[in-house]
Structure formats: C-alpha cells, structure tokens
Amino acid sequence: MTTSLDVFGRLASGLPLHVRDWGVAGAVDQVPQAAVLVALTDGPRPEVILGRRAMHLLLHPGEVAFPGGKREQEDVSPWMTATREALEEVGLGEELVSPLGELSPLITRTGFEVHPCVARVPAELALVVDPGEFSSVFQLPLATFADTGLFRLEEMWDGQRTRKVPHYQVGDDNIWGVTAAVLAQLANVAYDAGLDLQRNWKLKP
Numbered sequence: 017m018t019t020s021l022d023v024f025g026r027l028a029s030g031l032p033l034h035v036r037d038w039g040v041a042g043a044v045d046q047v048p049q050a051a052v053l054v055a056l057t058d059g060p061r062p063e064v065i066l067g068r069r070a071m072h073l074l075l076h077p078g079e080v081a082f083p084g085g086k087r088e089q090e091d092v093s094p095w096m097t098a099t100r101e102a103l104e105e106v107g108l109g110e111e112l113v114s115p116l117g118e119l120s121p122l123i124t125r126t127g128f129e130v131h132p133c134v135a136r137v138p139a140e141l142a143l144v145v146d147p148g149e150f151s152s153v154f155q156l157p158l159a160t161f162a163d164t165g166l167f168r169l170e171e172m173w174d175g176q177r178t179r180k181v182p183h184y185q186v187g188d189d190n191i192w193g194v195t196a197a198v199l200a201q202l203a204n205v206a207y208d209a210g211l212d213l214q215r216n217w218k219l220k221p
Contacts, residue, residue, distance in 0.1 A: 023062050023158065023206045024116065024136060030205040031117025031134060037093045051094035051131040052084030053102040054198060055113070059139035061157045064199070067106065067150035068189070078151075080191045082132070082198070083108065094118070094131035106153050107144030112137050119201055122194050122217040125174055132198045160186060161199040162209035169214060179221045180214050 038049065055065040071077045083102040091097040095115065102108040119132040145153050160166065161184060169180040170192075182196035191199065197217055203209040215221065 018159070018207060020058070020060055020062050024056075024058075026206050027056075027116045027134060027202070031119065033115055033117045035093060035095055035115065035118075038087060038091060038097075047129045048127060049087040049094075049097075049129045049131070050085055051087065051097035051101070051133055052082035052198070053098040053108070053113070054082055054119075054132050054134045054202065055102065055108060055137045056116070056135065056158060057139045057141070057155065058136050061159065062136075063155040064158050064161075064202075065106065065108070065137070065141075065143075065153065065155055066191070066195075067145070067153045070147060070149060070151050073149075079193075079195075080189050081195050084130075086128075095133050098131070098133040105146050105149040107146075108137065108141065112141070119198060120218060122197055123220045124194055125179070125221050127220055130194055134202065156186060158199075158202060158206060160184075162203040162207035162211075164209070164211065167196075167200060167211055174221070177221070182211075182213055 056062040066080050069076050069079050069081055083105045084098050085101040087097050099110040099113055114136040116134045116136055121129045121131050123129055143153055166184045168183050170183055171178050172181045182200055183192040184196050200211040204211055
C-alpha cells in the first residue's frame with residue numbers, strides 16, 4: 017500500500033523545485049503566462065484541491081480547474097502568481113503552502129504557458145470560495161487519477177486539426193485538458209501510473 021509518506025517523498029524527489037522568477041521563465045510581453053497551485057492535503061490519503069469554475073465566466077465556465085490564473089505584472093515568480101490566486105479564489109493563505117516541486121510548463125491550444133506549482137497543505141482547511149471564480153471547491157484523492165479506468169484520451173477538433181485530449185470522468189465531473197494532463201503527470205510520478213498523454217505538452221498543439 018502506498019502511504020502519504022511515499023507519495024510526498026516521490027513527488028519531492030521526482031519534481032524539480034527551482035522557485036525561479038518569471039524573468040527566467042519568460043518575458044511577460046512575449047508569451048501569455050499563468051500559474052496554478054496544485055495543493056495536496058497532508059493526510060493519510062493526499063487529496064488535491066479542485067474547483068468548478070463559475071458558470072458566468074466567459075472562459076471555460078463550469079469546468080474543473082486548479083486555483084490559479086494569469087501572471088500579473090507585479091508577480092515575481094510562478095509561485096507568487098499561484099499563491100496569490102489561491103488566496104483570492106479559495107482563501108488558501110501562502111503561509112499554509114509548503115512547496116514540493118514544479119511540473120514543466122504546459123502550453124495550451126490558446127498559447128498560454130501554464131506553470132503547475134505542486135505543494136503540500138494542511139489536511140484541515142477552512143477554504144473561502146470566491147463565487148466570482150468558482151461555484152464550488154472540492155477535494156479528491158490524488159490516487160483517483162492513477163486509475164486507468166477513469167483516464168481516457170479523446171480526439172477533438174479545434175477548427176484546424178484533430179488532437180488527443182486527456183479526460184477523467186469522476187462522478188458527474190469531466191476533468192479534461194490541461195487540468196487532466198497535470199493530474200496524469202502527477203499520478204505517474206506519485207504512483208507510477210504509466211499514463212500516456214501521447215503529446216508533448218511543452219509545445220503548442
């Protein structure tokens with residue numbers, strides 16, 4: 017049985033932790049950049065904090081996402097962007113965030129460079145949801161995303177080409193796109209899940 021110590025140990029040893037600033041990662045006026053906080057609860061079964069985006073939003077309403085958002089001019093690093101957004105969106109204070117590592121940036125079909133910042137947070141949290149961003153916030157065991165029965169790749173047409181997009185069907189939630197790709201990569205590191213994304217997410221599709 018994989019314990020939480022195993023999971024956090026594999027993530028800490030398997031992911032780089034540079035905490036580099038945006039100036040090294042890229043120029044704000046060249047590539048649109050964003051960062052997300054992949055917060056894992058420090059319990060017997062680490063859980064990942066996710067939110068359902070508010071239905072009134074113009075972009076991706078109702079979709080499942082991590083707390084996070086676009087880089088602001090005053091943000092020094094991806095971690096600053098991720099923790100600032102997490103505080104604003106779900107009330108998760110920076111003092112509760114213990115960095116574990118970083119996944120390589122993922123490029124979305126719209127050209128955004130998304131930096132996932134992976135961190136440990138306390139198991140007991142009093143989250144405060146910003147209804148302007150999320151309709152609700154929930155937690156799922158990270159081990160859920162190592163289940164090959166829940167993971168699938170779907171071919172989707174984006175108006176120019178067909179591409180394979182990762183999906184997880186978890187209850188009524190269809191978790192897909194960049195969020196699913198991040199979760200699959202984490203499951204591969206933490207649980208050796210062997211999930212094949214069949215795409216280089218460092219390149220724009």
